[in-house]
Amino acid sequence: MASNSRGIGTRKKIVESVKAEIIAKGPAKTSISAITSRIGITRSLFYHYFADKEEAVSAALDAVIDDFVNDLILWDKKHRSAEINTALTDLAELLIHIVREDGPFREGLSLGGGEDLYLRFMDRTARQISAHFTQLGALRAQTQNTALENIEDTVYVLLVGLVALIRTTPDISASTVRLLLAQSLHVQNFIR
Template sequence: MNDPDERRAEIISATRELFREKGLRATTYGDVATRLGITRGLIYHYFPTRDDLIDAALAEFTAEIVDSVARWDAQRERGHVRDALRSAVGLIRRLVHTNDPFAEDLNNPDNARVYALFLDRVVEAVTQELEARTVRAYADAYGLPISHTHETFLVLIYGLIALLRARPEVSDDVLFDIAWSTLHLEEPGEEPPSQLPSDGRAAAAEER
């Protein structure tokens, strides 16, 4: 293999496989070299430091998460704001409580520094993706009910992730209400559940 981009991608792929198998802290340049049948020197050529290699692996992981957000946006039904938000809540829950061993290993206290960097990268990238697609579409249809859009989404996404990590049992209804009220969303002809009195919410549930 002579193409530098292909070789770089191959090294990152092998690194991610080893992170899943052995964990982030236990994986060495030697492990990656052995997996690929290359020298450690070649890996150092592409990734001079361990942090460079970890950063490249996290960048790919982040890109996959952003792709999942883009797919959610493409599949959501336009004009059904409540349904879209509920599916977004489900997506966030799946991303936080994933079965990916690499993601689980990032939650290890020994990897706290790497996890913090990864979280910052993911939240920023997802926020930018939402602003470019979902927020723009909503603003075109209904206007934009919030100011400081970027900062609001950062706070909301960080908060939902923290809540799901601290209280995995929290219901989707609670997450939905938090997001709806934070973003001041509206759906023509329908009041959000959090704005109905308790008896009204029960009646609405019975009607459905």
């Protein structure tokens, strides 16, 4: 059992090293040597966990996305019985926080030829969050009696648009994001 937990720990250290290298140098300049040097392991140990750099980078993307999804799950647990305006305000603040907090990683992805990787990251993030979003108790009751169809795809489009809006409008308020969420999701009884 101890060997398995050490293996999980080593894999996690490699993923954290990949994230740090991407932030520091961008994906194109991130090398297996730099990843392994950062945490003091051999290349052969790296290859025990990952077939190549691309697989390790993909694992790093998944780790960042998992953090976002976990934030969303925690939000849902806090707001299942909350009044909808409070839940939407906190969700808007969470989205702003996620976009602003992923700044160093996102910026690292777009360094030196990583634009395609950044687009894949954004797409995977929006897909994962929209898939979980449809299961959230805090909003499910508010949206299930609306005329919305394809709610998961609607949330995906909404997230992609909100991320772009938040990135390009740094001073956007949580109340504006809350209003956009409510209007887009046709939340009933929404009060400004």
